[in-house]
Amino acid sequence: MLADYLKHYAQDQVDWQTPDLIIPVPLHWMRRWQRGFNQAEILAQYVADELAIPMATKIVQRTHKTPPQKGLSRIERQKNLRKTFAINSKYLSNIKDKHVVLMDDVVTTTATVRELSELLIRAGAKDVQVWALARTM
Template identity: 40%
Template sequence: MSPTGGRFLALSRFAAGSVLDGLLPRRCLSCDARVGVTEGICATCWRETPFLERPWCQRLGTPFSYDVGAGAWGPQAIAAPPLFDRLRAVAFYDGPARQLVLSLKFSRRRELARPMARWMVRSGQELFQSDSLIVPVPLHWTRRLTRRFNQAADLAREVARQTGTGYEPLLLKRLKRTRQQVGLTAGDRRRNVRTAFALDARRLGAVPGRHFVLVDDVLTTGSTVTACVRCLLGAGAASVDVLTFALVDPNTQPARGRDLP
């Protein structure tokens, strides 16, 4: 294409974009206020989002109030090391971050998966290896039939696409329709999902010696991801990391619900 043709095409795209912006102004993903960028949040929502930033616990990704050195573990990880290697999340499950999770999950705003995954990739960039496989936490087929999609799978697919990492959406299966985890104590959550997951026998050959990144929308006590991690490690996975959009702050949970690993 000639330089003149290239400039004309660029101007045409700019003009088309300007027209669309006038007809369909950009909106904050959380509160619907007008914003200046596509797939972004407004300044107010940005300030109110409890983003997780370094320095943080190497295992659980929870922030430290001051830098204690690279690779440090927090008290919770030391007291009860999780089965997974590392956990990374974009934000605590509060404010606009909570609103985004609920909008994706219950309002079926599936277009949110792409920008949410972009933030997840940023937060979990150290988790991705050349031979990694990304797997979502699965839904039981009856719940998926009712909801019509799995929000964890939408996020995992976008994370895989944005990182160029392998994606295996059908490796993990949920064998039974468990009770909703909301409102259950940590112990009840563990019992609720103890035998809920298994691996697809036709895909077991993809597991031994591989590194996995398990993706979900929000982590509360960790009982669900722990059950999934146990399945992968039991089948020979070399290691499993966990990547979620949001993490319930373990310091604000009721004492009966604290059981992150």
């Protein structure tokens, strides 16, 4: 449904620019191993395939295992994520001057996507959009 919405949205917008790259919000390797999958990556792969946009899973890494964001306040979420992500320096050229999409399953306080967006912009991304399946209130 998200991919279909984006296809129709793009057709209706005169200033739509197709992103250069989709980056799913990464999980720490241990959480991914425990869960067996990264839900943001599954969504990103489907949307990337449907919209013919490359997806990259190795550019951004979660460097620290943090407690789940669920149940934390806005301030706790922000503290929880400080210096949690890093750009893999081997892939800096893949984001330099690029229009990047961050894909997540659910956005609540925007703490995660803000942290990642700032990191990508500092690393040279031209702009960062956030695409998510759901937004909690």
